[in-house]
Amino acid sequence: MARSSTLQPWVSLCLVLGSLGILSGCGGDSGAGPTPVGPDVTAPDAIVDLAAESTVADSALLLSWTAPGDDGDDGQALRYEIRFSTLPATVPGWADSLANLVPGPSPGPAGADERWVIHGLMPDSTYFVRVWSIDDSENRSPASNVASAAVGDRIPPAPISDLAVTQITTTRASLRWSASGDDGLRGRATRTELRMHSAPITAENWNATTLVLDLTDPADPGAPETFTVTGLVATSTYYFAARAVDDAGLLSPLASALRLDTPTIVVRSVGGATTGYPSLRAALTAVQANESVQLGAGTFDGPDNRDLEPAGVSITVRGAGADANGTVLDLEGQGRAFYFRHASDTGSVVQHLLIRNGFAGPTAPGFGGAIFCFGGASPTLVDCTFEDNTAVAQGGAVSARNGSAPFLSQCTFRRNRSGTDGGALGADTVSRPRVLDSAFEENEAVDRGGAIALIGDSGGEIQNCTFRDNTAGHHGGALAAVTSSPEVLGCVFESNTAGEGGGAILCRESANPTIDRCTMRDNSALRWGGAVYCWIASSPILTRCVLESNEAEQGGGLLAWTSSFPSISQSTLVLNRACFGSAVRCIGSASGASISRSILALGGIPECAEGAGLAVHLQNDAQVQIDCTAIFGNVGGDWVRWLEGLQDVNGNLAADPRFCDPEGRDFRLRQDSPCLDSAECRLIGALSGCGSLSVSRRHPRVPEPMLVPGERVRAD
Numbered sequence: 061m062a063r064s065s066t067l068q069p070w071v072s073l074c075l076v077l078g079s080l081g082i083l084s085g086c087g088g089d090s091g092a093g094p095t096p097v098g099p100d101v102t103a104p105d106a107i108v109d110l111a112a113e114s115t116v117a118d119s120a121l122l123l124s125w126t127a128p129g130d131d132g133d134d135g136q137a138l139r140y141e142i143r144f145s146t147l148p149a150t151v152p153g154w155a156d157s158l159a160n161l162v163p164g165p166s167p168g169p170a171g172a173d174e175r176w177v178i179h180g181l182m183p184d185s186t187y188f189v190r191v192w193s194i195d196d197s198e199n200r201s202p203a204s205n206v207a208s209a210a211v212g213d214r215i216p217p218a219p220i221s222d223l224a225v226t227q228i229t230t231t232r233a234s235l236r237w238s239a240s241g242d243d244g245l246r247g248r249a250t251r252t253e254l255r256m257h258s259a260p261i262t263a264e265n266w267n268a269t270t271l272v273l274d275l276t277d278p279a280d281p282g283a284p285e286t287f288t289v290t291g292l293v294a295t296s297t298y299y300f301a302a303r304a305v306d307d308a309g310l311l312s313p314l315a316s317a318l319r320l321d322t323p324t325i326v327v328r329s330v331g332g333a334t335t336g337y338p339s340l341r342a343a344l345t346a347v348q349a350n351e352s353v354q355l356g357a358g359t360f361d362g363p364d365n366r367d368l369e370p371a372g373v374s375i376t377v378r379g380a381g382a383d384a385n386g387t388v389l390d391l392e393g394q395g396r397a398f399y400f401r402h403a404s405d406t407g408s409v410v411q412h413l414l415i416r417n418g419f420a421g422p423t424a425p426g427f428g429g430a431i432f433c434f435g436g437a438s439p440t441l442v443d444c445t446f447e448d449n450t451a452v453a454q455g456g457a458v459s460a461r462n463g464s465a466p467f468l469s470q471c472t473f474r475r476n477r478s479g480t481d482g483g484a485l486g487a488d489t490v491s492r493p494r495v496l497d498s499a500f501e502e503n504e505a506v507d508r509g510g511a512i513a514l515i516g517d518s519g520g521e522i523q524n525c526t527f528r529d530n531t532a533g534h535h536g537g538a539l540a541a542v543t544s545s546p547e548v549l550g551c552v553f554e555s556n557t558a559g560e561g562g563g564a565i566l567c568r569e570s571a572n573p574t575i576d577r578c579t580m581r582d583n584s585a586l587r588w589g590g591a592v593y594c595w596i597a598s599s600p601i602l603t604r605c606v607l608e609s610n611e612a613e614q615g616g617g618l619l620a621w622t623s624s625f626p627s628i629s630q631s632t633l634v635l636n637r638a639c640f641g642s643a644v645r646c647i648g649s650a651s652g653a654s655i656s657r658s659i660l661a662l663g664g665i666p667e668c669a670e671g672a673g674l675a676v677h678l679q680n681d682a683q684v685q686i687d688c689t690a691i692f693g694n695v696g697g698d699w700v701r702w703l704e705g706l707q708d709v710n711g712n713l714a715a716d717p718r719f720c721d722p723e724g725r726d727f728r729l730r731q732d733s734p735c736l737d738s739a740e741c742r743l744i745g746a747l748s749g750c751g752s753l754s755v756s757r758r759h760p761r762v763p764e765p766m767l768v769p770g771e772r773v774r775a776d
Contacts, residue, residue, distance in 0.1 A: 102131035104193035107204035112189050114212045119181045121209055123189060129170035130195045137193040137201075140164030144178060144189040149206045155190065167193065183243060184307070186210045215243035217304035217312035218281070220252075226286075229390065230294035230322050230339070231362035234286065240304035240312050241281035249304035249312075252278045254287060261301040261317040269301075278304065294325045294360065295336035323358025323387070327351050339364035340389075344375055352376040355413070359388040366418075367395040374407030382414050382445040382472070391418040391449075396430050400464075403436035411442045418449035418457070426452035427486065428459030429476065431466075438465040445472040452479040454513065455486030456503060464491045465520065471498040478505045481540060482513030483530060492520035492546075500527045500538065508532055508566060509540030510556060516543055523549040527564070530556045535593060536566030537583060541600075545572045553580040553591070561585050561619065562593030563610055567626075571598040577746075581608040581725075590616045590636060594624035601627045604746045606727065611637040615645035616663055620682075623650040630657040632727055632745040633675075634719075639668035641677030642694055644684075652683035659717050659735060659745040664695025678702045686710070688741030690717050690734070711741040720750040 105128040115122045123142070129135040143159035151158060165176050181187060188208045193201040217240040227234040235254070241247050254273035255261060261269055273287050292298065301317040325343045326334040329351050337343040341364040343353045357380040366389075379387025389397050396418045400408060410431070418430035429449030433439065446457035453459075456476035460466050464487075473484035480486075483503030487493050493514075500511035510530030514520065527538035537556030539548070553564035563583030567573060580591040590610030594600060599620075605628075607617040616636030620626050624646075633643040642663025646652045655676075664673030673696030676684055684702065688711035691698040699707035699714055707714050718733040720726045728747040729736045735744035 100131070100195065100197035100199065103199035104128040104130060104137045104195055104201040105133045106202035107191050107193065110189065110191055110204040110207040112187070112207035112209040114209055115177060119183050119211055119215075120177050120179045121181060121187055121189070121211060123176045123178065123191070123207065125174050125191060125204065127168045127170055127172040127174050128193050128201060133170050135195075136169050137167040138196045139194050140167060140174075141192040141194060141200075142176070142178070142189065144187050146182070146185050146187055149188045149190055155203065159190075164191065181211045183211055183215060212308060216310040217241055217249045217306050218244045219313040219315045220302040220304060221315040223300060223302050223315070223318045225318065225320055227359070228320055228322060229292075229359035229361045230325075230365060231292050232288055232290045233292060233298070233300075233320055233322075234288045235300060235318075236284060236286050237302050239279040239281055239283045239285050242306045245281040247306075248280055249278045250307045251276055251305040252285065252302060253305065254300065254302045256289065257299045257317075258297070259299065260319075261299050261314070263314050266303070266314065292322050293338035294322050294340075294365075295338060296322050298322070323360055324354075324356035325360075326354050328354050340377070341365065341368060344368055344370065344377075347375060349373075352378060355379040355387045357381065357386055359390050361390040361392055363394070365389065366391045366397055367399065368397065369399045369401065370405050370408055372402040372404045374405060376409045377411070377413070378409075379412040379414075382412055382443050384414065387413050389413055389415045391416065391430070393417050393419045393450075396420050396424065396428055396432060398431045398439075399434075400432070400437035400439050401434045403438075405433075405437040405439055408439040409442065410439060410444060412444070414445040414447065415457075416447040416449065420451040420453070420459075422452050426454075426479065427461060428455045428457070430457045431459075433458070433460040433464035433466050433491075434462055436463045438467065440467045441469070441471055443470045445474065446476055446484065447474045449476045450479075451477075451486075454478055454480050454488065454515075455482045456484055456505070458485045460485075460487040460491040460493050460518075462489050462491065465493060467494045468498055469496045471495075473498070473500045473503055473511065475501075476503045478513075481505055481508045481515060483510045483532070485512045487514050487518040487520065488516040489518070490516065491518045494521045495525055496521075496523050498525045500525065500530055502529045504531045505540075506533045508534055508542065509536045509538075510558070511538045513540040514542070514544040514546055515540070518544045519546045521547045521549070522551060523547070524551065526552045526554070527556055528554045532558045532562075532566075534558065534560045535568070536562045536564075537585070538564050540566040541568070541571040541573050542566070543569045543571060545574070548573055548575045548578060550577045551579075553578065553583055555582045557583070558585040558593075561588035561595065561612075562591075563589065563612065564591045565600075566593050566595070567598035567600045567624070568595045569598065570596070571600070573600045574603075575600055575605060576603045577605065578602075579606045579608070580610060581606070583610045585612040587613050588615055588621070589619035590638065592618040592626070594618065594620040594626050595622055597623045599625045599627065601629070602631055603629045605631040606746050607631065607633045607636060607643075608725070608727065609635045609637075614638055614640040614677075616641065617643045618653070619645045619647070620651045620653055621647045623648065625650075625652050625654065627654045628656070628658055629654075630743065630746060632659045632747060634659065634661045634663070634722070634727055636663045637665050638663075639665055639672045641675070642673055642696070643675045645677040645679070646682035646684065647679045649681035652678070652685070654685040655689050656686070657688040657741055657744050658690075660689065660691045660694065661717055662693045662722065666695055668696070672696055674701060676703055686712060688712065688744055690715060690744055692716055711738070713744070717745065726750075
């Protein structure tokens with residue numbers, strides 16, 4: 061019992077009655093005082109109704125119990141001692157050292173309802189709790205009953221706020237985000253939901269949106285996650301949002317939804333009004349005369365954006381640019397872009413597109429991996445890029461057959477492949493493509509024409525084009541003309557290769573092309589004609605051309621064989637390499653060459669046998685006609701053997717042509733050159749003096765086509 065100066069009730073009553081004479085012997089005369097009070101040794105009763113439950117607050121437990129007294133269940137205790145742990149209370153030493161000690165509330169009177177909250181607990185954990193009461197004499201009650209409760213997870217995952225698109229096409233979008241955690245960015249979330257909607261996504265409409273991904277094994281917090289959404293359509297707006305879910309079912313807060321606009325397809329009327337369409341096929345079906353299909357920037361893919369046939373009407377399809385940042389028509393290796401099969405398609409225009417990954421298989425038929433023109437169809441292709449297209453037959457990117465004559469201007473052909481002829485462009489059966497101001501790079505043909513093959517009385521015009529790093533398995537690393545006689549004007553052929561003949565150009569079977577103002581350098585063929593191979597009654601006309609640093613076993617610059625008799629006029633053949641005819645080799649009695657006003661210099665291979673490496677090499681009664689020509693500095697000799705006696709006659713020269721800078725590959729002529737405008741022969745060679753880099757005369761430029769009234773072709 062707690063110490064106190066207050067008398068006990070029976071003592072007080074005795075004294076009162078004694079003073080009134082009613083009762084005696086209460087003390088006083090007897091000499092005995094009140095019985096002294098002893099020490100308080102009675103502890104509060106044990107708490108037997110301790111209960112614990114998790115709270116709505118983060119990481120906390122709510123405790124409740126009935127207050128005991130000071131002595132047993134009488135009075136009021138002084139304080140509480142609360143211990144808790146994730147270890148069961150039955151573990152030895154639990155109350156002494158293992159459990160955590162926290163103060164409790166000030167005790168109320170015996171029988172009062174007590175409530176207390178323990179904060180700062182670990183989520184997803186079960187806690188065991190006991191309470192002791194202590195009175196003012198430090199008497200300690202027995203331990204309460206053990207209460208236990210699981211602390212719920214009240215911390216949601218962190219918001220996914222970096223959802224972004226890495227690639228978008230008309231049919232799919234590739235998304236990226238950083239993984240969230242279980243509690244904020246701690247631990248690993250249980251799931252990630254990615255949802256899509258046609259309107260902005262909010263917490264209120266979250267469950268009404270379309271679930272496109274339920275990721276049940278998210279990565280660690282902060283790690284990148286990716287997913288590609290398919291089934292989209294062009295000219296549409298989509299909203300995406302991602303939220304993580306933890307094991308308690310808590311969703312991460314919703315970050316701002318990502319808005320995606322798929323590339324647009326619209327039909328523009330004459331008056332300027334536009335109508336949107338979900339696919340190129342749908343737009344081409346709806347387009348009327350004098351209307352055009354306009355494609356916005358982006359990538360267009362899927363079955364409704366390939367294998368398109370205008371069905372006998374002229375179409376106009378324009379994109380936003382012919383590079384990766386413009387309009388990309390990705391055919392995904394599943395088909396070609398356009399099939400023009402009627403003469404009435406001649407007015408069709410395709411402009412400002414990058415067309416890639418086309419494929420023409422054996423049943424397609426296998427012509428034209430990106431575009432096939434047939435039956436007189438002659439569309440106009442302007443400022444288009446063709447990349448990585450394949451045809452099992454002719455024309456890796458574009459094929460023209462049966463009298464078709466497509467016009468191509470300002471186009472680029474890169475890494476296209478043909479299983480036969482024409483790695484980039486193939487034409488046969490009286491087809492005549494016109495190709496202006498275009499580039500051909502790294503195209504490949506299994507047989508002939510690494511870049512272009514013109515076969516079967518096909519001709520046309522190739523002007524101001526560049527051919528670099530194209531390859532043919534057999535003949536014509538860049539261009540193959542077979543029974544065809546195109547005009548090749550102002551072109552550059554550089555670093556093209558052929559497995560057998562014609563590192564740059566093959567002329568075969570009555571192929572008599574006109575080749576004017578062209579430069580052929582660093583081309584190679586394994587056997588015949590490092591630059592040009594003339595075979596079977598083929599007699600091309602080369603005028604004002606530069607053949608430099610080309611190489612083959614025979615005919616480093618040009619080889620003529622089997623009744624072929626090419627004409628070389630006002631050209632420069634320099635630094636070409638071959639063991640037999642560093643510049644020109646002719647084989648057969650009906651073969652030969654006519655060489656006039658040209659320079660054949662600095663050619664040959666020192667390692668070849670003695671007597672080989674001559675500038676001109678003739679075999680089997682082949683003939684050469686030569687005048688006004690300078691031959692100088694060739695490894696095997698200049699005016700020897702077949703040319704012996706022709707020196708210094710008909711204007712021929714044995715003098716140094718005096719190039720401006722041969723080591724720097726500048727083969728223009730110095731002012732003191734004997735080849736510069738001689739009285740008898742005028743200019744000898746293709747290039748004039750050091751004051752000008754141009755060839756002596758330029759071919760007039762063919763004007764660009766008019767696409768629609770008042771609009772000129774442009775490269776933007």
